[in-house]
Amino acid sequence: DTEVTQTPKHLVMGMTNKKSLKCEQHMGHRAMYWYKQKAKKPPELMFVYSYEKLSINESVPSRFSPECPNSSLLNLHLHALQPEDSALYLCASSQVDLGLAGHNEQFFGPGTRLTVL
Amino acid sequence: AQSVTQLGSHVSVSEGALVLLRCNYSSSVPPYLFWYVQYPNQGLQLLLKYTTGATLVKGINGFEAEFKKSETSFHLTKPSAHMSDAAEYFCAVSRGTNAGKSTFGDGTTLTVKP
Numbered sequence: 001d002t003e004v005t006q007t008p009k010h011l012v013m014g015m016t017n018k019k020s021l022k023c024e025q026h027m028g029h030r031a032m033y034w035y036k037q038k039a040k041k042p043p044e045l046m047f048v049y050s051y052e053k054l055s056i057n058e059s060v061p062s063r064f065s066p067e068c069p070n071s072s073l074l075n076l077h078l079h080a081l082q083p084e085d086s087a088l089y090l091c092a093s094s095q096v097d098l099g100l101a102g103h104n105e106q107f108f109g110p111g112t113r114l115t116v117l
Numbered sequence: 118a119q120s121v122t123q124l125g126s127h128v129s130v131s132e133g134a135l136v137l138l139r140c141n142y143s144s145s146v147p148p149y150l151f152w153y154v155q156y157p158n159q160g161l162q163l164l165l166k167y168t169t170g171a172t173l174v175k176g177i178n179g180f181e182a183e184f185k186k187s188e189t190s191f192h193l194t195k196p197s198a199h200m201s202d203a204a205e206y207f208c209a210v211s212r213g214t215n216a217g218k219s220t221f222g223d224g225t226t227l228t229v230k231p
Contacts, residue, residue, distance in 0.1 A: 042207055042221035043161065056218065090160050104211055105151060106219065108160030
């Protein structure tokens with residue numbers, strides 16, 4: 001199974017709502033990522049988890065809260081978002097590169113299209 | 118620090134023509150280089166990657182790229198464009214250390230004309 005799944009596909013929420021995005025992979029990857037992508041732009045890294053521990057936070061506002069409950073699952077909890085947070089949110093996973101041949105190609109999910117009203 | 122520059126935000130070719138998408142990188146250490154493709158409303162899919170070894174890398178869907186250290190380039194080519202190749206293409210560079218940061222270029226939109 002070389003697939004990363006994301007739910008929901010689309011999400012519309014108000015600025016006072018709390019919602020969560022979910023991501024799942026069964027490739028045995030121990031690194032998982034959240035990206036935000038605006039239209040016609042490259043993905044912007046938000047968070048990286050390595051062995052279920054947060055290893056990179058790219059100064060993301062606290063209204064975004066990641067969680068990695070186990071090695072297969074990654075959540076992104078959303079609270080009090082702003083309209084400018086509307087974007088495609090991509091999850092990805094990869095092997096953790098142990099300094100050998102370089103295995104950290106990332107496998108991306110299809111994304112969640114988020115609209116904040 | 119590492120960075121990627123994709124020359125040409127839009128490239129248009131005729132069906133059957135050569136596809137050439139340009140990518141130049143900057144890295145203080147030997148880089149790992151990737152090309153990803155993104156179709157509308159989808160995630161990114163890896164086309165090919167260069168880590169070490171052979172500098173001409175073959176990928177999926179007939180694409181290939183050549184790592185040229187002297188030119189700090191990793192251009193993507195395909196001999197004959199197909200309508201299904203129309204998509205957004207991203208070049209990315211990574212230092213490959215642990216689970217880390219890949220730096221993406223701004224992307225190139227490929228249009229294929231019939």
